Amino acid sequence: MSSAPPAPGTPPARRLPLAGVLRLGRPSDIWYKPALSVVAAVAPPNLTLLALDRLDLAMYTMAGSLCALYAHNRPYAARARALAWVVLGMLGGLAVSLVTASLTGSAVVLVTVGALLAAAQKALCDATRIGPPGNVILTFVSSAALFAPQALGQVPGHLGLAAAAGVGAWLVGMAPGLLRPHGPERRATAHALNAAAAYAVTRGTGDGHSRARAGAAAAVHAAWQSLLSAGPRNATRRALERLVVRAEVALAAPADTDPEPLLAWARALRGNGPVPQAGHPAPDADELLGVDAELAAGARPWWTRLGPLTPLAVRTALGCALAGYASLALGVGRPYWALVTAASLYQANITLTWSRGVQRVVGNLVGVLLFAAVAPLAHLGGAALVLCCLAFNFGAEALIGRNYWLGSVCVTPMALLISEFAGVQEPGKLITERVVDTLIGALVGFAAAVVVTNRRAGDRIEHALTAVERARGSAAVLLTEPRPGRRALEAARRDLAAALTELRVTTDAASGEWWQRALPQERVVLAERSAHRTLAATVRRQGLHLDQREARTTEGVRP
Numbered sequence: 001m002s003s004a005p006p007a008p009g010t011p012p013a014r015r016l017p018l019a020g021v022l023r024l025g026r027p028s029d030i031w032y033k034p035a036l037s038v039v040a041a042v043a044p045p046n047l048t049l050l051a052l053d054r055l056d057l058a059m060y061t062m063a064g065s066l067c068a069l070y071a072h073n074r075p076y077a078a079r080a081r082a083l084a085w086v087v088l089g090m091l092g093g094l095a096v097s098l099v100t101a102s103l104t105g106s107a108v109v110l111v112t113v114g115a116l117l118a119a120a121q122k123a124l125c126d127a128t129r130i131g132p133p134g135n136v137i138l139t140f141v142s143s144a145a146l147f148a149p150q151a152l153g154q155v156p157g158h159l160g161l162a163a164a165a166g167v168g169a170w171l172v173g174m175a176p177g178l179l180r181p182h183g184p185e186r187r188a189t190a191h192a193l194n195a196a197a198a199y200a201v202t203r204g205t206g207d208g209h210s211r212a213r214a215g216a217a218a219a220v221h222a223a224w225q226s227l228l229s230a231g232p233r234n235a236t237r238r239a240l241e242r243l244v245v246r247a248e249v250a251l252a253a254p255a256d257t258d259p260e261p262l263l264a265w266a267r268a269l270r271g272n273g274p275v276p277q278a279g280h281p282a283p284d285a286d287e288l289l290g291v292d293a294e295l296a297a298g299a300r301p302w303w304t305r306l307g308p309l310t311p312l313a314v315r316t317a318l319g320c321a322l323a324g325y326a327s328l329a330l331g332v333g334r335p336y337w338a339l340v341t342a343a344s345l346y347q348a349n350i351t352l353t354w355s356r357g358v359q360r361v362v363g364n365l366v367g368v369l370l371f372a373a374v375a376p377l378a379h380l381g382g383a384a385l386v387l388c389c390l391a392f393n394f395g396a397e398a399l400i401g402r403n404y405w406l407g408s409v410c411v412t413p414m415a416l417l418i419s420e421f422a423g424v425q426e427p428g429k430l431i432t433e434r435v436v437d438t439l440i441g442a443l444v445g446f447a448a449a450v451v452v453t454n455r456r457a458g459d460r461i462e463h464a465l466t467a468v469e470r471a472r473g474s475a476a477v478l479l480t481e482p483r484p485g486r487r488a489l490e491a492a493r494r495d496l497a498a499a500l501t502e503l504r505v506t507t508d509a510a511s512g513e514w515w516q517r518a519l520p521q522e523r524v525v526l527a528e529r530s531a532h533r534t535l536a537a538t539v540r541r542q543g544l545h546l547d548q549r550e551a552r553t554t555e556g557v558r559p
Contacts, residue, residue, distance in 0.1 A: 341441025363408025
């Protein structure tokens with residue numbers, strides 16, 4: 001499954017890509033949900049403030065409202081918890097910024113605090129795997145608040161506005177569950193089935209099969225994560241679990257799999273219709289799901305993932321601080337724009353960071369041109385300003401899934417318009433400062449990423465390889481037993497599948513890093529091949545082959 005052929009070594013210097021960085025992808029299946037949600041969350045507070053002639057307070061309500069962008073792929077039980085933590089995290093960062101702004105007017109101190117906040121937000125968002133938009137929104141709000149005029153006595157009221165808007169965002173995020181309570185789990189399962197079918201078409205051979213397998217493995221892993229965080233196991237979720245088992249079986253034995261039933265089941269999961277019943281190819285199949293074992297494996301605390309994220313946090317702190325200081329040295333009025341630009345760059349490795357930097361610069365440059373075009377309209381009055389901001393909120397979330405730069409085309413004018421809630425400003429000055437800060441943030445931020453190398457990436461690959469070899473050995477021992485327990489064999493298979501997924505993620509992250517040590521690509525390829533053969537053997541031993549003549553049933557249980 002490796003994305004690179006076996007090789008004894010990898011050169012330490014890598015060519016940074018340009019081709020394909022700006023290529024548009026397919027929109028997300030639910031692109032309209034975060035777009036509509038952010039409008040539904042932002043509009044009521046902003047329109048209320050407009051009616052009260054207090055748009056100068058909109059920055060604080062926007063802090064809470066923007067939390068509606070998070071957790072749209074999570075089941076509603078998990079979404080409720082995630083959104084609550086996002087709101088609390090937003091309020092925490094905002095509180096630190098407002099108190100700091102009220103205690104000091106030193107721009108150097110403010111930039112330093114902003115950089116440290118950005119690093120903490122990056123580490124926490126990556127460790128908890130909150131998903132898009134990650135730390136960028138949190139850093140945007142907290143950094144802007146650092147440079148907002150503030151008195152200590154105003155802080156509680158401003159935090160109260162943000163908290164009230166955050167409650168509204170939580171309600172907006174949870175509202176779709178009233179109509180489609182199992183929607184996220186159904187989408188994740190359908191994606192796993194489609195990806196497994198695409199891999200089954202390759203029969204496990206030929207060009208592109210490695211990429212198809214990697215995509216299918218990631219989709220199956222995501223589907224299990226979704227189901228296992230969805231709350232109590234009712235009839236609907238049990239039916240979905242059985243479908244994910246079928247996708248997992250297809251992943252382990254593509255040559256024995258007919259993709260048509262998988263595609264039919266995926267189509268049947270659209271909308272609110274009954275969940276298709278996949279049936280069971282073996283008795284006592286409920287035990288084959290191994291949910292208890294998976295829940296135990298997934299109970300690893302999020303803070304245990306903070307250690308490997310240390311280089312990324314250091315990059316973020318250093319890059320953001322230096323970008324802000326450089327902006328101050330050049331006399332730009334809003335150094336937090338440079339800070340936020342730097343914070344938005346940092347991805348899993350330098351190659352991805354470079355790509356994000358190119359996308360950010362291109363998107364911002366096009367975005368300032370768009371702002372110049374709409375500024376006369378937005379300056380017609382408060383209502384026009386609010387409506388333009390809502391339109392750009394929707395556009396940013398609708399387009400960012402196609403490519404980050406396309407979403408930035410809308411994010412940039414939205415950020416510029418938000419800065420005018422307290423009063424109309426001269427467009428030329430805003431555009432100039434935004435362009436300068438974007439270039440400073442991108443250049444200085446990327447330079448920091450090059451300086452702070454992730455030299456422990458090789459150690460993490462070694463740990464991931466060891467985990468795969470250990471899981472494969474455990475499964476192999478069970479396969480030698482005359483009558484291994486179904487639950488034990490299923491748990492071993494799932495442990496091995498999870499270890500393989502982690503190995504691929506770790507290797508891909510390290511493959512885009514600049515460092516001196518060569519990647520053990522040959523060991524990775526051999527470990528993956530051995531593990532795949534063991535997975536296929538466990539599937540055959542469990543009798544989980546998909547029947548080629550299996551009917552495309554659509555009978556099932558109501559969601």
